[in-house]
Amino acid sequence: MHRYIPNTDADKKRMLDTIGVNSVEDLFHDIPKELRLERPLKVEGPLSEMEMTKHMKELTSKNKGVDELVSFLGAGAYDHYIPSIVKHLAMRSEFYTAYTPYQPEISQGTLQVIFEYQTMMSNLTGMDVSNASMYDGGTACVEAAMMAVEATRRASIVVSKTVNPEVRKILKTYMKFREVEVIEVDMADGVTDLDKLKAVVDKTTAGVIIQSPNFFGIIEDVVEVEKLVHENKANLIMSVDPISLGLLKSPGELGADIVVGEAQALGNALNFGGPHLGFIATKSKLVRKMPGRIVGQSEDVEGKRAFVLTLQAREQHIRRFKATSNICSNQALNALMASIYLITMGKKGLKEVALQSTQKAHYAFNQLTQNGKIKPLFNKPFFKEFAVTSGVEASHINNELLKNNIIGGYQLDQAYPELNNGLLFCVTEKRTKAEIDQLVGLLEVIS
Amino acid sequence: MRKYDHLIFEISKEGRKAYSLPINDVDMGKVEDLIPEAFLAEKEVDLPEVSEIDVVRHFTNLSNKNYGVDTGFYPLGSCTMKYNPKINEDMAALDGFTSLHPLQPEETVQGALEVMYKLDEMLADIAGMERVSLQPAAGSHGELAGLMIIKSYHESRGDLKRKKIIVPDSAHGTNPATAAVAGFEIIEIKSDKNGAVDLDALKAVLNDEIAGLMLTNPSTLGLFETNIKVIADLVHEAGGLLYYDGANMNAIMGLSRPGDMGFDVIHFNLHKTFSTPHGGGGPGSGPVGVRADLVPFLPVPVIEKKDDKYILDYDRPQTIGKIKNFYGNFGVMLRAYTYILTMGPEGLKEASETAVLNANYMMKRLKEYYYLPIDQTCKHEFVLGGLGKDSEVTTLDIAKRLLDYGYHPPTIYFPLIVNQAIMVEPTETESLETLDSFIDTMIKIAGEAKEDPNLLKNAPYNTLARRIDEVKAAKDLILKWS
Numbered sequence: 001m002h003r004y005i006p007n008t009d010a011d012k013k014r015m016l017d018t019i020g021v022n023s024v025e026d027l028f029h030d031i032p033k034e035l036r037l038e039r040p041l042k043v044e045g046p047l048s049e050m051e052m053t054k055h056m057k058e059l060t061s062k063n064k065g066v067d068e069l070v071s072f073l074g075a076g077a078y079d080h081y082i083p084s085i086v087k088h089l090a091m092r093s094e095f096y097t098a099y100t101p102y103q104p105e106i107s108q109g110t111l112q113v114i115f116e117y118q119t120m121m122s123n124l125t126g127m128d129v130s131n132a133s134m135y136d137g138g139t140a141c142v143e144a145a146m147m148a149v150e151a152t153r154r155a156s157i158v159v160s161k162t163v164n165p166e167v168r169k170i171l172k173t174y175m176k177f178r179e180v181e182v183i184e185v186d187m188a189d190g191v192t193d194l195d196k197l198k199a200v201v202d203k204t205t206a207g208v209i210i211q212s213p214n215f216f217g218i219i220e221d222v223v224e225v226e227k228l229v230h231e232n233k234a235n236l237i238m239s240v241d242p243i244s245l246g247l248l249k250s251p252g253e254l255g256a257d258i259v260v261g262e263a264q265a266l267g268n269a270l271n272f273g274g275p276h277l278g279f280i281a282t283k284s285k286l287v288r289k290m291p292g293r294i295v296g297q298s299e300d301v302e303g304k305r306a307f308v309l310t311l312q313a314r315e316q317h318i319r320r321f322k323a324t325s326n327i328c329s330n331q332a333l334n335a336l337m338a339s340i341y342l343i344t345m346g347k348k349g350l351k352e353v354a355l356q357s358t359q360k361a362h363y364a365f366n367q368l369t370q371n372g373k374i375k376p377l378f379n380k381p382f383f384k385e386f387a388v389t390s391g392v393e394a395s396h397i398n399n400e401l402l403k404n405n406i407i408g409g410y411q412l413d414q415a416y417p418e419l420n421n422g423l424l425f426c427v428t429e430k431r432t433k434a435e436i437d438q439l440v441g442l443l444e445v446i447s
Numbered sequence: 448m449r450k451y452d453h454l455i456f457e458i459s460k461e462g463r464k465a466y467s468l469p470i471n472d473v474d475m476g477k478v479e480d481l482i483p484e485a486f487l488a489e490k491e492v493d494l495p496e497v498s499e500i501d502v503v504r505h506f507t508n509l510s511n512k513n514y515g516v517d518t519g520f521y522p523l524g525s526c527t528m529k530y531n532p533k534i535n536e537d538m539a540a541l542d543g544f545t546s547l548h549p550l551q552p553e554e555t556v557q558g559a560l561e562v563m564y565k566l567d568e569m570l571a572d573i574a575g576m577e578r579v580s581l582q583p584a585a586g587s588h589g590e591l592a593g594l595m596i597i598k599s600y601h602e603s604r605g606d607l608k609r610k611k612i613i614v615p616d617s618a619h620g621t622n623p624a625t626a627a628v629a630g631f632e633i634i635e636i637k638s639d640k641n642g643a644v645d646l647d648a649l650k651a652v653l654n655d656e657i658a659g660l661m662l663t664n665p666s667t668l669g670l671f672e673t674n675i676k677v678i679a680d681l682v683h684e685a686g687g688l689l690y691y692d693g694a695n696m697n698a699i700m701g702l703s704r705p706g707d708m709g710f711d712v713i714h715f716n717l718h719k720t721f722s723t724p725h726g727g728g729g730p731g732s733g734p735v736g737v738r739a740d741l742v743p744f745l746p747v748p749v750i751e752k753k754d755d756k757y758i759l760d761y762d763r764p765q766t767i768g769k770i771k772n773f774y775g776n777f778g779v780m781l782r783a784y785t786y787i788l789t790m791g792p793e794g795l796k797e798a799s800e801t802a803v804l805n806a807n808y809m810m811k812r813l814k815e816y817y818y819l820p821i822d823q824t825c826k827h828e829f830v831l832g833g834l835g836k837d838s839e840v841t842t843l844d845i846a847k848r849l850l851d852y853g854y855h856p857p858t859i860y861f862p863l864i865v866n867q868a869i870m871v872e873p874t875e876t877e878s879l880e881t882l883d884s885f886i887d888t889m890i891k892i893a894g895e896a897k898e899d900p901n902l903l904k905n906a907p908y909n910t911l912a913r914r915i916d917e918v919k920a921a922k923d924l925i926l927k928w929s
Contacts, residue, residue, distance in 0.1 A: 002794045004530055004722075005801050006878035012801075015808040015879065024800045027807055027824055030671040031703050041701045042572040044565075046791030049534050055788070056781075060543025062558035067546040069555070076772065077549055083466060085499060087540075089506040093724075097515030097531050099523055100728040105850050105910040109513030110727040113506075116455055119927035123493045129926045132728070135584035136772040166772055173746075173768030177595055177630040219486045247478065249488050262772065272559045273549030273773025274584070275730035287924070293728065298920035300913040301905075305452065310920040316587070317620030321633040326624040328587040333726030343455050344502055347494040349466035355478060356471045362481045363473035381482050398552065407551055433472040 002046070066270065066407065070435045072364075074385050074426025075215070075410035076137070076164050077273065078265040080243060080353060081430050083344045086267045090337045100293075100329065104308040105300075110332060111307035114295040117339045124245045124342075125259040126252020127281035132293040133335040134327065137262025138170035140278030141209060141239055143325055144258040145171060147282070147289045148207030148235040149180055150324050156181040156204050160192040162214035163239060165415035171209075180206075190216045190378030190387065194224055201232050207258070211239040212248075215415075216378060216424060217361070217385025219248065226255040235286075242266055242279070244383050246354030258282045267341025268334050277334035288314060291325035356429035357384040360436065364427045367440040373447045377412075377422055385426045387412060387419070390447040394423045400446045406439060450911070451508035456928050458505070459495035465502050512911050513727070514855055520881050522809075524828045524858035524870025525619065525667065527697045527719035529798075534789065535722065535782035544781055549773040553758055559777065560757035564750045566784045567734075573795070574693075574713050575706020576736035580745040582775040586694065587621040589714025589733025590661075594629035595767040596712055596737060596744040597659045597688050603744075603765060606686065609658035613649070613687075617642055617667045617862045622692060631658060638864055641821050642668035642830075644678055653685040663692040664708060665699070665826035667862040669806065669870075679709025688712060693733075696720040697874065698803055698826035701796030711738050721783035732779035746770050801875035802827040805882060809873055812886045816893040820865055827874070833867030840896040840903050842867040847914060848895070850907040852888045 001008070007015070012024070021027060028036075047055060066079045073079075090096070094109060101107030101114075114132045121130035134140040145157045157175060159168055161184050168184070175182045185197045192210060201208060208229045212220035222238070229236040238256040243265045251259040264276035282290055288311065296310030316323040345353065361384045368374045368388060377387040388409075390397070398408035412422030427436065475481060497505075515521075521528035539545075547556050567579045583589035594612065601609040612626040613634045623633045634652050639645040643666060660682050664672045672678065682689050691705040691713035697720045705713050717723045718731040725731070737745060747766045748759035759774075790798065803826050810829040814822065818835035833842040846856035846869075858870040873882055895902050907913060 002790065002797055004532060004790075004794075005797060005875050007801060007805070011879040012804060015804055019804075019807050019811045024804050027800075027803050028702060030673050030824055031699075032673065032676065035676070035703050035707055037702060037704055037707070040792040041569075041795060043569040043787050043790075043792050043795065045788040046794050047788050049789070052534060052538065052785060052789055056538045056541060056785070057543075059558035059561060060541050062561065063543045063547055064555040065543060065546030065551075066548055067542045071548060073548050073550055075550055079548065081468070085465075085502060089503065089510075091536070092507065092510040093517040093531075094510040094513040094515050096724045096726050097517045098513050098727045099521065099526055099528060099725045099855075103514075103846070103850065103856060104915045105847070105907050105912045106514040106855065107512075107727075108912050109509040109511065112454070112509055112512070113727075115926075115928070119456065119929075120494060122927045135588065135730075138772040139584070139588075139770075166769065169769040170771065173595070173770055174628075176768070177598065178628070179630060219482065221486075245488070245492060247482070247488060248486055250492075253488075269545040269778075270548050271545050272547040272556065272777040273775070274771075275776040275778050276772065277730075287926070294926060296920035296923070297925035298916045298923070300915045302913055304912065306912040306915045308915045308917055308920045310917070310924070310926075315620075316624035319624065320620050321614075321623035321627050321635070323620075323624035323627055326587045326591055326621050326628045327585075328621050329585045329729035329731050331584075331726075331730045332728035333724075334730060336727070340502065340506060343495050343497060343505075344465045344499070345494070346464060346466065346496045347491040348464060348496070349468070350494060351491055352466075352468055356468065358478060358481060359471055359475040360473055362475050381486065383482070402552060402555070407548065407555075410550060429468060429471075432469075436473070 069405050069407050071407040072409055072425045072427060072439060073407045075424055076166055076262060077270055078428060079270060079430055080265045080428050082267050082269065085344060086337050086340045089340050090333060095336055096333055101309060104306065108307060111295050113336050113339055115297065115307050117335045118295060120339065120342045121279050121281050124242055125281040126250030127259055128284040129287050130279060130281040131290055132295060132330040134278035134280055134292055135331060136276050136278045137260065138167045140260040140280045141167050142171055142174045143291045144237045144260045144280055145207055146324055147258055147286060148237060150289050151235060151286060152206045154204050154206040156183060157207050158183045158185060158200055158205055159209040160185050161187050162192055162216060163209055163211040164215045190218045190380050191220050197225065198228060201228055201234065203232055205232055205234040207235040207237045209237045209239065213241055213244055213383040216387045217382040218378060218380040219383060222254050243354055246350035247358065257286065263338050266338035268337050275331055275334055277331035277338060292327050293330050353429050357427065360431050361386060361427040364425060364436045367436065368443060371444065374443060377419060384428060385424055387422055387424045389422045392421065392447045394421050397423065397446050401442060404442055454928050455495045455497065455505055458501055459497055461496055463496045463498045465497055465499040519853055520877060520885055521855040522857045522871045522873050523855060524872040525694050527872060527874055529722055529874040530876035531722055531724040532786060535785045538785045539778045539781040557757055560750055562784050563780060564752060564757055566780055569787055570715055570734055571736055573700060574736050575704030576713060577739040578742045578745060579734045579736040580749065581734045581780055582746045582771050583733040583735055584771055584776050585729065585731040586714060586716045586733040587625055589735045590621060590625040591629055592735040592746055592770055593690055593712040593714055594625055594631065596741055598629060599744045599767050600741055601658055608656050611656050612658055613652055613660040615644055617864045618661060619667065619694060622661045642666055642670055642864060643672055646674060646677065649678065649681060653681060655686060657685055657687040659688040659690050661690040661692060663695050665695045668821060668830050669825040669828035670823065671826055675708045694719065695827065698799055700799040701792060702799055706738065712741060717779055717783040722786040723779045723782040730776045730779055732776040798875045805873040805875060805877060809871060809882055809886060813889055816890050828870060828872035830865050831869040832865050833869060834893060834896055838896055840900050842869050844903040844906065845892055848892050848903045848906040851909045854885060854888065
């Protein structure tokens with residue numbers, strides 16, 4: 001008998017008697033014999049807790065993460081500080097063992113958390129409304145593209161090549177199946193090439209996707225882009241790093257119609273890539289096109305403020321085959337962590353994180369490019385990431401850094417073959433001057 | 448419990464703080480000298496200012512307004528709300544996993560890749576499939592990957608006419624929605640009187656334009672499709688593929704495998720069958736498994752073992768592509784991996800057997816008091832039709848009354864083919880005492896419905912919030928605090 005299964009043999013006997021059968025086997029008479037598995041499953045175990053823990057620790061001993069190594073790697077997943085209270089509060093099991101809040105009377109905790117999350121994400125992005133969260137930044141971008149397609153009834157999406165290559169890959173997969181055209185626009189000096197953008201945006205364009213800070217950490221100037229997009233009655237979709245919004249102008253101020261991004265940096269661990277969370281926020285006029293769960297404020301029969309899932313007519317379980325998104329869940333627990341993070345940091349803390357990341361990234365950039373062997377790839381204002389190149393292969397540099405317990409930058413030629421020997425370094429508030437100086441010293445020798 | 452009714456914004460006070468950061472040790476001067484002023488925000492973002500204890504009390508109080516599996520019985524049909532073991536949480540929280548950046552060099556993440564490789568192997572054996580991709584983030588995301596694979600498979604063979612997916616009318620809403628998102632046309636077929644696939648209805652729509660059929664087995668009524676082999680043969684003879692929605696896998700682990708039934712593609716719900724918590728609505732994980740000749744179409748990267756090293760293989764020309772950032776919800780995979788290893792092969796089988804036993808016991812006791820539209824041996828769940836045609840009390844009223852007695856109600860109004868549906872899934876982790884007290888409560892409510900229907904119509908009474916005006920929420924559309 002397994003510890004997670006409380007019924008004893010005597011209990012089972014009583015239940016079988018009530019049902020009126022002799023054995024549990026009799027309850028499987030409806031599965032044809034030839035479909036029965038007549039051997040044990042090929043899975044390991046059972047392991048006791050002690051054995052399990054030992055096994056997992058053997059596995060973690062084969063890993064080395066950012067707690068053991070000093071990381072200068074970003075490119076879509078970020079090593080920002082996570083306050084201690086995030087895990088303590090998010091691990092309250094009333095939160096994590098609950099299902100989707102379909103019974104609002106006993107789910108006010110989750111519902112209020114989401115309502116507060118929506119409020120903060122709206123404020124952060126400068127948008128009217130946010131949903132309850134998406135799987136990740138990549139799929140959030142896809143959903144934004146589909147919103148634009150639905151809202152304009154056009155079937156062409158324009159995306160800048162400075163958008164995270166991983167996100168562009170996901171976009172292309174989805175749009176291929178939806179028969180929506182994806183036009184990629186080239187870059188000039190690390191930013192979206194405005195002339196090339198002008199050449200492709202027209203009255204058939206549903207939406208234009210711009211990331212800022214872009215994949216290279218550079219802040220895109222979207223003033224002209226915004227004019228161009230709206231002149232053509234298309235939607236401006238901006239993908240942003242939420243941490244950067246502690247410092248930079250919000251997409252709302254810049255005229256974006258839909259804002260998406262990856263919110264892992266808000267209090268969520270790297271977790272080898274997931275679970276993270278994506279966010280999507282938009283203007284009121286597009287709220288009915290927005291996918292996923294949305295929480296609204298209402299009242300109970302006694303007139304007390306209460307929260308409830310709303311606008312459900314948009315969702316897959318109502319629309320079925322007429323749905324434009326099949327998304328069912330959100331990343332509620334990750335959104336909870338993001339909320340706790342944003343509340344803990346508050347308006348001053350978020351700004352301080354953004355500021356320290358910027359300052360430290362600029363310090364690293366200045367020090368690294370001082371002696372001339374490491375050269376900037378672009379000459380544009382950046383936030384917490386920057387791209388450089390040298391006469392030495394990027395993989396060689398990273399291998400040498402790893403020998404010194406440093407995780408180096410993202411090797412740019414993986415996604416941009418033309419950026420030979422390019423490395424994208426990320427510096428967050430967690431890095432110290434001493435760590436940056438060590439990186440600079442090592443690169444002096446390696447490059 | 449003390450009533451707590453504040454939003455965090457309402458307890459914010461200028462000057463309070465809850466964060467701590469080290470002093471910036473690089474002096475780079477003013478930010479305006481680093482980033483042009485035109486890019487900088489003029490105002491600070493409107494976020495709360497509270498002290499640390501405010502944050503702790505706020506979320507602790509909010510958690511008290513929730514109901515989880517740890518609070519009590521949660522017989523939510525089709526959702527498999529089984530106990531979420533604590534050791535799973537401990538394993539997923541190990542620094543050696545949580546601190547891994549997804550783009551680190553492969554040699555620094557061998558332990559993580561090993562977990563994924565082994566979980567792939569074990570899930571493949573549980574389902575009778577060749578390989579499994581762990582990339583999808585949720586069940587509906589797994590469905591989407593599966594249908595993209597089916598589409599790519601037909602196209603790779605030059606079979607370009609196959610643009611239709613058959614979905615039974617008993618299916619979960621995600622099935623037709625997913626088929627639409629994957630670019631298919633949907634053909635819905637009626638179920639027979641037992642909620643099973645109607646073979647004649649199926650035959651009538653099968654032709655060379657059919658890409659596949661989406662099915663779950665046991666069905667959404669909790670009944671095993673005894674004709675599954677015939678169905679599989681019919682679909683395959685017509686050139687289509689058979690898709691398995693893994694929502695109901697908790698009934699068959701170690702007992703029967705979708706692969707052996709003739710299914711070609713399957714998605715799992717690690718957050719249902721494999722005990723990972725639902726998190727209040729996510730994160731889930733919806734791995735997609737396929738038969739041997741469909742392996743080339745799996746999303747990239749696929750984890751392979753090469754010279755005793757695990758690698759991320761992107762070099763797969765027939766892949767559907769990438770459907771999610773990085774490799775999936777790794778933290779959820781760790782919990783499922785821990786669950787499978789702590790259960791072992793016999794434990795998994797016992798889990799399914801007990802889930803089925805519990806459901807049949809509840810069905811037997813409840814059918815005397817509630818309408819049971821199809822009275823036959825069920826698998827891990829069963830569907831009641833409320834109190835029957837003559838009662839003025841609805842399924843919603845019954846669900847709300849259950850809240851007063853401290854239970855999370857079963858799934859209601861699903862599947863759509865049963866009027867006033869109440870879908871009960873007890874899972875294997877509940878004791879006879881728990882089942883009995885829930886059943887006794889349901890019987891009591893059936894009595895209340897006869898004696899005083901209004902008592903139910905106005906329920907719940909004892910919850911922190913009473914019945915909530917959903918129409919007002921949709922009309923006022925207050926979606927943020929201001």
